[in-house]
Amino acid sequence: MSYASIMVSVDPGLHVPSRVRLGAGVAERLGARLVGVAACQPNYPRGYGETSVSSALNLEKIRQAALDDLAAAERVFREAANGRDRVEWRSGLTDALGFVEEQARAADLVIVGRRGTDGGPDHGMAVDAGAALMGLGRPVLVAPQGVEAVEARHVLIGWKDTPQTRRAVSDAMPFLKRAKSVQVVSVTEREDGGGVEDVAAYLALHDVIAHPIRRRTPGVSVAEDLREAASYFGSDLIVTGGYGHGRLREWAFGGVTRDLLGQCNACCLMSH
Known part of the structure; x- marks a missing residue:
């Protein structure tokens, strides 16, 4: 068995660049593709009157805010991947865990973060390691905060x-x-x-x-x-x-x- 595709979950947390660098290092050693994944569910208010013009404008602002968060996550991912070859980005306006579960079909290994007290805001984009373990149907590598490499010697x-x-x-x-x-x-x-x-x-x-x-x-x-x-x-x-x-x-x-x-x-x- 080999890893041909390694997926890393990305969110706005403070330690995400370290997680991406860890994944990029593993992918480079094993000659694998590195895939960054992130999803953000727009925070639409419940019971909003979507028939009015003002409501539609506000909804679009909320949707755009979610897109901005995803764009920021992609920038972090690509910067931390440091221009490596065979890098791919996938994102969606949906539930973060559900999106990673769906995209895991394209991975041999999925890397997620271990949550802690100093991870920073996640905007609902962070994937819980335990839930990922139970739902992905793939091996999950849980990376502690701030760990940038796993040599596995x-x-x-x-x-x-x-x-x-x-x-x-x-x-x-x-x-x-x-x-x-x-x-x-x-x-x-x-x-x-x-x-x-x-x-x-x-x-x-x-x-x-x-x-x-x-x-x-x-x-x-x-x-x-x-x-x-x-x-x-x-x-x-x-x-x-x-x-x-x-x-x-x-x-x-x-x-x-x-x-x-x-x-x-x-x-x-x-x-x-």
């Missing part, structure tokens, strides 16, 4: 013997094949460690040298154990499954997924 796999994690390992293969070291970490009370040796042997068949690591007793939390292991091994990429369920776009996640989405300083590649 040292990669940590947070292993749990589930379909989601198996899918994540397969989806991450372009990174794993180029990594200098890969650690497969299982935090479980199972005697077999959830099959970490099997995973390492499977990766060896793909010319990925991986080292199985079993931890029988978790510390504060599994997510904290993974973060500590990533720091110890110098891993700037954590690969794991994403777990959750949704109802009416209100997503509820298990503890590990929730904690990694909310607090991890390393990039996380997740599949659902």
Whole structure:
């Protein structure tokens, strides 16, 4: 497997240029196309009298404001992409998450931001990482604020013997094949460690040298154990499954997924 098309979600947040530069760096290393996507829903007031001339003029101003926001997002994207070849821009006057879900059909990997307290205004254009993970049908790389590159020379796999994690390992293969070291970490009370040796042997068949690591007793939390292991091994990429369920776009996640989405300083590649 390879990545031929990498998509990055763009919004007016303060850290978006870093996210685009991260995506551009990955695209350049892998010889992939870089696609920037953004959408903005015009903030039309409810119950507006659209039959009058003045109402129509006001509606057009609202629509133009949304177009201006999209134009500004495109400028940020193209400037951060720094004139690289094979760059494409897609935007729409619609719901941001729905638009990215639609456009994800043209991507192998989608990069979104991890929200924080200093991200700046988003004008409704920011895509929630958890919602993207659950709805895109593509692997999602969650970039922390301010992180401009993911070298992925040292990669940590947070292993749990589930379909989601198996899918994540397969989806991450372009990174794993180029990594200098890969650690497969299982935090479980199972005697077999959830099959970490099997995973390492499977990766060896793909010319990925991986080292199985079993931890029988978790510390504060599994997510904290993974973060500590990533720091110890110098891993700037954590690969794991994403777990959750949704109802009416209100997503509820298990503890590990929730904690990694909310607090991890390393990039996380997740599949659902």
